[in-house]
Amino acid sequence: MRNSWKQRDPMRVELGECQVKVAVIGCGTMGRTHAAEWKRMPGIRLAGVCDAQEGAVRSLAGRLETEAYEDFDRMIGEADPDIVDICLPTHLHKEFIFKAARTGRHVICEKPIALSADEAEEAAAECKKQGVRLFIGHVVRFFPSYADIRRKAAEGTIGTPAVLHAKRMGANPGLAKPWYANSDKSGGVILDLMIHDIDFAQSLFGRAVSVYAMNRREGNTDYALATLRFGGGEIAHLEAYWGFPGPFTTGVELAGTGGVLRFNSENAVSLRVFKAKETASGSGVAAAVPVPKSPSTYNPYYLELAHFADCVRTGREPEVTVEDACSALRTSLAVIESARTGRPVKLKDINAREGENRHVYR
Known part of the structure; x- marks a missing residue:
């Protein structure tokens, strides 16, 4: 099945002059925390939350009055975020950094960036190749x-x-x-x-x-x-x-x-x-x-x-x-x-x- 999204230029909009759209993938503890902060932030629109667990994603989406998605590609196609915020288990970080970067979205990812140095360098290189920004959440x-x-x-x-x-x-x-x-x-x-x-x-x-x-x-x-x-x-x-x-x-x-x-x-x-x-x-x-x-x-x-x-x-x-x-x-x-x-x-x-x-x- 073809993906519903089309790759785009990550700077197709002047982010300094408009509301930035953010989508969060992962509705566990960190996903809920990030989504709640995005929701109350001026200049940001929480465009959607995504998780494979239907109960978790619908509960969070309902509480924050945003769209719920159980499929990453559908979220990208419909929510059309400027930034994808990855709050998934560590072993999934590299996979979804690649997925988000290849759609032209900027990426925020919880720490650690990956499980191995090779994975980390590959993820960083892919974001650079796609012309998108990558930020890692070392919140301390x-x-x-x-x-x-x-x-x-x-x-x-x-x-x-x-x-x-x-x-x-x-x-x-x-x-x-x-x-x-x-x-x-x-x-x-x-x-x-x-x-x-x-x-x-x-x-x-x-x-x-x-x-x-x-x-x-x-x-x-x-x-x-x-x-x-x-x-x-x-x-x-x-x-x-x-x-x-x-x-x-x-x-x-x-x-x-x-x-x-x-x-x-x-x-x-x-x-x-x-x-x-x-x-x-x-x-x-x-x-x-x-x-x-x-x-x-x-x-x-x-x-x-x-x-x-x-x-x-x-x-x-x-x-x-x-x-x-x-x-x-x-x-x-x-x-x-x-x-x-x-x-x-x-x-x-x-x-x-x-x-x-x-x-x-x-």
């Missing part, structure tokens, strides 16, 4: 507390940043969605959860040059620890945990030559600065400087998606580039390899190109 960059840490590091608040500690833990999603429990489809806790903090660490220090990790899986527990080293001597210690019995929890601490920046989601204060303070005796005394909570009008997913839409309209480079997403994937795969072998893994020269191991916070 848009969480206000994490953005505050990057900004204060860049301002020199704690001197020269040197050591990062980050943790991310929650219930095992494989209990609700079996594909998460299948490493061939999700990549496990490292590729699905720790990759958030891998990307954040690399946004601070540049590309990692080596990793050393462990990963324990037993029953409903998938737990990983990793140490990343960077070209300037910086170190990141990362922890990721599926099977945590408490609420979803994140924390990050960035230590520098002049102080510490710290955030923990369990605390009421978004970000605390513990800065070294010289006293009359010359001894250093840690002083807590509370930073007001960030406004909650727009959540990080809204900020991320609005940023991507603006990049489509204006042609500007995104906060998270395709190269960033590919590098986060390569580093995550190196972490998996280190945990498998019990040995440190040096990343290949592709992660050590000139300019990629700069101190990003400067």
